[in-house]
Amino acid sequence: MLDDVTDPAAEIGRWRLRSRAHTLLTPQFLHREHEVRKRSLREIAKSFDLPERLVVQRAKDLGIKVQPAGTRPHPFDDAWLREQYVVQLRSLGDISHETGACTETVTRRLVKLGIARRPAGSRSRREMLVELDKSVHHDIRAAVEDTLHGWVRLRRFQINMAFPTVSATADYLNMEHGALSMQFSQMERAIGGELFRRSTGHTPQQPTSRGVSLLQQLAKKQARELMHHALGCDMTSMPDREAVSAAQTAFGADSRTLTDLCECDQPPPRISVPLSLLPLARQLLSHPGQEVYTTQLHTTTGLPLNTIYKQLRRLEASGWLLSRREGAAERAHRGGRGRIYYTLTATARSIPLHALPGPLEANDTQVERER
Incomplete structure (x- = not known):
């Protein structure tokens, strides 16, 4: 009995379908969808999972003129369609979305007009088919033609040259460093030079x-207009002076060499510490007479253990730290391998905490602006 309820061949199943069609297919709905929006009854039947014959019968019962399949007028002009597909290189999906016609309708009309279909997939995208005027610099044409994202990469190249590293550019663009590097490599292969x-x-x-030549060409009015036209609102703005200054200062700080204290009885007047070592150096100088071990430093600084191990070895090699292995008596109550304790050397303990460089050393203008 339950199977009969859902079986369209059974009487009760047919009755349920008729009741559902009567409820869903109101006169107002069919007038709007079929007569105004030009949707076929087949499309309407498919959207409601109803038999097409039932939808057709419902329309006839309501006095709605049923247009035979294949005779419904298409919602676009033939000349307009030719212009959009052949000249403007728009995709079938774009045209279908604008006109409200399904892609099959657009395709059939193209065939009737004798217009050859472009290959399916990305090769038919407008960006892949566009050809720039020969007056455009050859490197720009090489980067843009026959690719989907040429203008995007050129814009990212402009932004990249404002920063000291690709990593800084990736941070500004909020993308992965590896992905950005790969895009630049692809663009260099397309252009044929570093x-x-x-x-x-x-x-x-x-x-x-x-690269300098390419930047100069991209700064010209013709290239700027082409880029704006291609990217529109998706065109990323160039970084402001503060963003570039911060990246340059961070790069300088991270490329510092660590001051060597091995032969020093007194700390030199100027201390140099790489940016990556600053958190650990600050923690150690904040407690100059305390012995510490790696797990303690991991807890207080939040740095990964592997990073702490490497940094401790580097500080020890440069005369900042002394190390000793925990004796058997000290670890008797807890067992396991003995810890390695680190303490600052006498020279390092005499370094005042304020002598360490800041994470981003600001110039006087920046300090005044922050005030």
């Missing part, structure tokens, strides 16, 4: 002569 030299040690990244 555009900038990556940062190494104390040296920030710098554009090559090819």
